[in-house]
Amino acid sequence: MIKLENVTKSYSAEVTALQDASFDVAKAEFVFLVGPSGSGKSTLLRLMNRQEKPEKGEVWVAGRNINEMPDAKVPHLRRNIGNIFQDYKLLSNKTVFENVAFALEVIGRPKHVIRQQVPAVLDLVGLAGKQERFPHQLSGGEQQRVSIARAFVNRPLILLADEPTGNLDPATGEGIMRLLDRINKTGTTVVMATHDQRIVNMMRKRVIQLDRGIIVRDQTRGVYE
Amino acid sequence: MLSRISYTFREMWASLRRNLTLTVAAIVTASVSLLLFGLTLLIQRGFDNQLSQWSGGVELIVYMKNDASELQIREVREALESTPNVVDASKLQYLDLDASFAEAQRLFAGDPGTLQLLTPENMPTQFKVVPTDEASTELLDQLSVGFRGLPGVHSVVFPGKEIDVLTTLRGFIGVRLLLITAFLLVSAILLIWNTIRTAMFARRREIEVMKLVGATNWFIRLPFMLEGLLQGLIGGVLASGAMLWFNQNWTSGVKTFPSESGFGAFVVTDGFPLWIVFWIVLLGMLVGAIGSGTAASRFLDV
Numbered sequence: 001m002i003k004l005e006n007v008t009k010s011y012s013a014e015v016t017a018l019q020d021a022s023f024d025v026a027k028a029e030f031v032f033l034v035g036p037s038g039s040g041k042s043t044l045l046r047l048m049n050r051q052e053k054p055e056k057g058e059v060w061v062a063g064r065n066i067n068e069m070p071d072a073k074v075p076h077l078r079r080n081i082g083n084i085f086q087d088y089k090l091l092s093n094k095t096v097f098e099n100v101a102f103a104l105e106v107i108g109r110p111k112h113v114i115r116q117q118v119p120a121v122l123d124l125v126g127l128a129g130k131q132e133r134f135p136h137q138l139s140g141g142e143q144q145r146v147s148i149a150r151a152f153v154n155r156p157l158i159l160l161a162d163e164p165t166g167n168l169d170p171a172t173g174e175g176i177m178r179l180l181d182r183i184n185k186t187g188t189t190v191v192m193a194t195h196d197q198r199i200v201n202m203m204r205k206r207v208i209q210l211d212r213g214i215i216v217r218d219q220t221r222g223v224y225e
Numbered sequence: 226m227l228s229r230i231s232y233t234f235r236e237m238w239a240s241l242r243r244n245l246t247l248t249v250a251a252i253v254t255a256s257v258s259l260l261l262f263g264l265t266l267l268i269q270r271g272f273d274n275q276l277s278q279w280s281g282g283v284e285l286i287v288y289m290k291n292d293a294s295e296l297q298i299r300e301v302r303e304a305l306e307s308t309p310n311v312v313d314a315s316k317l318q319y320l321d322l323d324a325s326f327a328e329a330q331r332l333f334a335g336d337p338g339t340l341q342l343l344t345p346e347n348m349p350t351q352f353k354v355v356p357t358d359e360a361s362t363e364l365l366d367q368l369s370v371g372f373r374g375l376p377g378v379h380s381v382v383f384p385g386k387e388i389d390v391l392t393t394l395r396g397f398i399g400v401r402l403l404l405i406t407a408f409l410l411v412s413a414i415l416l417i418w419n420t421i422r423t424a425m426f427a428r429r430r431e432i433e434v435m436k437l438v439g440a441t442n443w444f445i446r447l448p449f450m451l452e453g454l455l456q457g458l459i460g461g462v463l464a465s466g467a468m469l470w471f472n473q474n475w476t477s478g479v480k481t482f483p484s485e486s487g488f489g490a491f492v493v494t495d496g497f498p499l500w501i502v503f504w505i506v507l508l509g510m511l512v513g514a515i516g517s518g519t520a521a522s523r524f525l526d527v
Contacts, residue, residue: 091430107440110228
């Protein structure tokens with residue numbers, strides 16, 4: 001599903017964010033990217049949805065070399081990738097329903113599809129009955145669930161999560177992880193950057209560890225260390 | 226498709242309302258500059274009408290009596306053509322009854338009193354005389370005096386320097402007004418550009434989300450571009466209204482001038498103002514498209 005081949009990315013002459021990184025992620029796999037801040041986790045995620053381009057190496061997503069993809073095709077690539085963030089990136093002037101519907105609306109999905117899919121996905125993430133609330137009326141965990149609903153409503157092949165539990169207390173974080181696990185079990189590939197040691201150890205999934213832009217460990221059913 | 230269109234227009238309206246002060250400033254600037262552009266065209270046209278009698282280098286007109294015979298007309302023509310050092314025979318023009326009547330309609334458009342009195346039965350016909358390069362004012366003056374007494378001649382008009390004054394004035398006003406117009410149009414473009422930039426900045430989080438969920442750049446840009454286009458369009462419509470109102474006031478004002486004022490032809494009464502409306506609206510939309518198009522392309526990266 002995702003393949004990196006000798007990828008190098010630097011933001012300036014001194015700062016190398018990623019050096020010669022190579023790995024494969026299979027369909028329906030769940031992968032943790034771990035490592036301290038600035039080790040290159042976010043850069044890896046940004047390379048996978050073409051928010052960044054590498055200097056060297058190739059990034060393949062769903063069988064396509066996305067570095068050679070023309071800019072005009074990038075939106076179509078992104079429709080197959082859901083994104084989840086530490087700060088949720090919800091629109092504060094829109095309700096829960098509108099936030100999720102927005103993702104379908106702006107890619108031109110018809111109204112009847114939106115009316116059908118949004119309640120279904122809100123039900124899936126456990127927010128049925130809170131459709132008309134605004135983000136500020138929700139707890140952090142609920143806001144992250146809205147953000148997951150928005151990322152998943154279009155049934156993407158891949159979910160990229162950047163520290164999704166970073167702002168949440170442990171119990172709430174666990175709830176989010178159970179939800180991501182359920183989504184993963186439907187066949188969606190999940191790549192999650194985190195430095196939440198407890199969660200990585202609890203989930204026992206594949207772990208790719210980064211240190212100053214270099215992959216130092218790639219372990220199936222790994223722990224944080 | 227329908228949902229895309231409704232999205233685009235909904236967002237455009239929302240953005241217009243949110244940014245009301247900047248939007249109003251942009252529209253006002255656009256309309257003032259477009260109005261000035263329209264007035265410049267109108268004034269130029271007024272000068273052209275005023276000078277139309279004298280276009281093509283004509284400096285002297287010999288009016289023939291309405292009942293002048295064929296023979297008398299031929300004799301005057303021959304007399305004019307026999308002064309090669311003063312009259313450029315190749316450019317000598319004779320306007321018969323129909324042509325003179327048509328010209329009079331234009332010349333006295335702002336003077337309906339005189340216009341009413343003119344009929345094909347009492348219209349003088351005329352010779353339009355283009356002097357040669359070497360013909361001096363004195364020679365032309367002598368010529369005009371000499372022709373006054375010929376049989377069949379009604380009168381001879383030789384305005385001399387007046388034409389030069391009007392022509393110079395036309396160029397002076399035209400160039401400078403167009404220059405001011407150009408400056409104002411540039412500021413209108415910059416204001417629209419800034420309005421769109423502000424609108425995009427206000428919605429940067431939405432744009433970020435849109436890009437991440439795979440909205441195309443055109444989908445994101447379009448409401449902003451339409452917003453700018455609409456600002457230009459509204460500016461153009463306001464300017465058109467003001468220009469037409471201006472023209473109407475001027476025309477009815479000129480009608481109250483005494484006939485000898487010489488300003489009877491300084492009006493625009495044909496379909497020309499509608500042409501100006503067309504150009505103003507087109508230019509307004511162009512200004513809006515340039516301002517918003519460059520802003521929308523430039524500030525899309527979040």
